[in-house]
Amino acid sequence: MSVEIELSSILGRYTDNHLNIQTEGNTVGECLNDLVRQFPKIKKLLLDKDGKLLRSYDVFINGESAYPQEMTRPVKDGDKVNVMMLIHGG
Amino acid sequence: MLSSRELEKYDRQIMIHGFGEEGQEKLKKARVFIAGIGGLGSPVAIYLAAAGVGTIRIADHDTVELSNLNRQVLHYERNIDKKKVDSAATKLAQLNPDIKIEKISVTITDKNISRLVADSDLIVDAMDNLPTRYLLNKTAIEKNIPFFHGAVYGFEGRAMTIIPGKTACLNCVYHGAAVPKEKFPVIGVTPAVIGCIQATEVIKYLLGLGDLLTDRLLNYDALRMKFTEFKISRDPNCEQCGNPSGR
Numbered sequence: 001m002s003v004e005i006e007l008s009s010i011l012g013r014y015t016d017n018h019l020n021i022q023t024e025g026n027t028v029g030e031c032l033n034d035l036v037r038q039f040p041k042i043k044k045l046l047l048d049k050d051g052k053l054l055r056s057y058d059v060f061i062n063g064e065s066a067y068p069q070e071m072t073r074p075v076k077d078g079d080k081v082n083v084m085m086l087i088h089g090g
Numbered sequence: 091m092l093s094s095r096e097l098e099k100y101d102r103q104i105m106i107h108g109f110g111e112e113g114q115e116k117l118k119k120a121r122v123f124i125a126g127i128g129g130l131g132s133p134v135a136i137y138l139a140a141a142g143v144g145t146i147r148i149a150d151h152d153t154v155e156l157s158n159l160n161r162q163v164l165h166y167e168r169n170i171d172k173k174k175v176d177s178a179a180t181k182l183a184q185l186n187p188d189i190k191i192e193k194i195s196v197t198i199t200d201k202n203i204s205r206l207v208a209d210s211d212l213i214v215d216a217m218d219n220l221p222t223r224y225l226l227n228k229t230a231i232e233k234n235i236p237f238f239h240g241a242v243y244g245f246e247g248r249a250m251t252i253i254p255g256k257t258a259c260l261n262c263v264y265h266g267a268a269v270p271k272e273k274f275p276v277i278g279v280t281p282a283v284i285g286c287i288q289a290t291e292v293i294k295y296l297l298g299l300g301d302l303l304t305d306r307l308l309n310y311d312a313l314r315m316k317f318t319e320f321k322i323s324r325d326p327n328c329e330q331c332g333n334p335s336g337r
Contacts, residue, residue: 009313010246019314055267064321067265082320084309086267087243089274090130090218090281 001077003031010085014042028059029071031081046083056086092118096188100142113297114142118189120296121145123210125198125226127178128152129276130240131216132164133285134292135178139186141293146182147192149206150174161278198222203229212236212295214288219271220264227252227260228330238291240284244275245312247284250303250322251291254331257304258322261330283310 005021012019021038025031032053036043048054052071059066059073060082066073075081092114097104100114120143124131127150138146154162154169154177162174169177175193182191196202198217203225207213213230215238217223223239230237230252237252239260252259287308294300307320326332 008246008309009311010244012313055265056269058263060320063319065263065323067325082318084320085243086220086264086269087241087246087248087274088218088220088223088269088271089242089276090126090128090216090240 001026001075001079003075003077004080005031005035006080006082008082008084010087011042011045011083014045015039026074027071028061028066028073028075028081029053031075032071032083058084058086060084091115093188096142099188103141108299109297113299116296116298117142117293118144121147121209121211122214122292123147123149123207123212124214124216125206125222126150126216126218127162127164127174128158128216128218129161129242129278129281130285130288131214132162132178133282134214134216134240134289135164135182136185137286137289138292139182139189139191141289142186143189143292143296145190145192147194147206147210148175148178148182149194149196149198150178151195151197161276161281163278163282198225200225204233207233207235210235212238212292214292215239215241215260216285216288218274220268221271223260224266224330230254231259231331236295238288238295240281240288242274242276242280242284245277245280247280247310247312249284249287249291249308249310250306251295253302253304258324259328259331262325262328263307263322265325266329280310280312283312 007019023031023034059070127148154165164178173195175195179191179193231254234254240249309318
């Protein structure tokens with residue numbers, strides 16, 4: 001399955017400024033792991049030592065929240081996954 | 091009743107279809123609580139004051155620092171070391187002497203939050219940390235007060251409007267997630283955009299015009315100059331707004 005992951009610009013420095021990345025996988029977790037394979041620097045930012053998504057990130061599939069159990073959510077060919085960092089500044 | 095001076099001052103917005111003198115009266119009668127008068131709070135307060143919102147209560151415990159001035163446009167170099175609420179109240183009163191500015195220099199806590207928002211028609215979230223945002227969200231839900239969220243980081247910002255009992259709340263978005271309170275990067279144009287969106291939502295809510303930014307998280311990515319909406323549903327298990335009785 002080919003799934004586009006879109007990152008906010010904040011995360012671009014970890015992906016050589018690539019913000020729309022084609023990944024392969026049947027779940028959000030598989031796609032994120034493919035993202036990490038392509039851009040290893042982003043791993044420690046997104047995932048904990050057990051490979052779970054850190055709580056300071058939200059995932060949306062085709063514009064809808066994937067919470068809870070984001071990593072096991074199925075995705076299909078052509079889906080778009082947004083990965084958003086929690087922001088709190090004012 | 092609007093004075094002839096007010097009718098002249100607000101003439102251009104009274105002209106807007108659906109606004110009218112009746113709408114201006116609604117703004118005049120409104121009481122708005124703005125939590126934080128920094129990067130987001132400055133544009134929110136400026137545009138609500140200019141629009142003629144009758145009572146604006148501002149709460150912030152900080153004093154003005156040099157490093158605030160790239161974005162907190164209500165504060166000037168001459169205000170450094172002064173209380174932010176004093177600095178802001180002075181400018182807002184000069185901008186619109188026909189409205190009432192209430193200033194409270196205090197740290198917002200669970201002990202004083204009820205008193206701070208008392209009698210307010212709505213709460214604007216212009217804070218710089220998540221714990222206080224959650225506290226404001228929880229209080230808004232408990233007291234059935236509409237809540238207008240905004241947040242920024244660098245060139246990116248987000249906004250959402252929460253109508254207690256009807257729409258998803260801030261905790262439905264973030265599920266109690268926490269991040270360390272730390273110095274965050276930001277340029278003034280980002281809170282300017284997000285603060286103006288919050289002020290717009292407040293005005294729309296008070297007038298009963300248009301569609302509010304409810305059940306939708308609006309993300310603004312200035313580097314791509316792109317707005318993206320994400321659908322947010324009420325979480326029936328939300329610790330702050332979820333309730334078996336369907337509050």
